[in-house]
Amino acid sequence: MLYAVKMDVHIPHDADPAQIAETIAKEKAYSQDLQRGGEWRHIWRCAGQYSNISIFDVADNERLHEILWNLPLFKYMSVEVTPLATHPSDIALLGGE
DSSP: OEEEEEEEEOOOTTSOHHHHHHHHHHHHHHHHHHHHHTSEEEEEEOTTSSEEEEEEEOSSHHHHHHHHHTOTTGGGEEEEEEEEOOOTTOGGGGTOO
């Protein structure tokens, strides 16, 4: 199942910089492992924001939930999930016209 997920990060200004740097490093490694495994298909930065829009290709809602809850920065995020479906005007469905 495909999902578009918007993640907005809100790190408190009084957070320990060393702890945040370590958490960000863990987040990067975790997300890159999921990208290599094919579940985190795309990630785009939202210009001018500490946000991204990502596309996940996972087995089901439970798997997406597990991935998101295990993000090291999750406790600092607001997350919006949109399930995706194919569109009948997509030329890829028409044999690549």
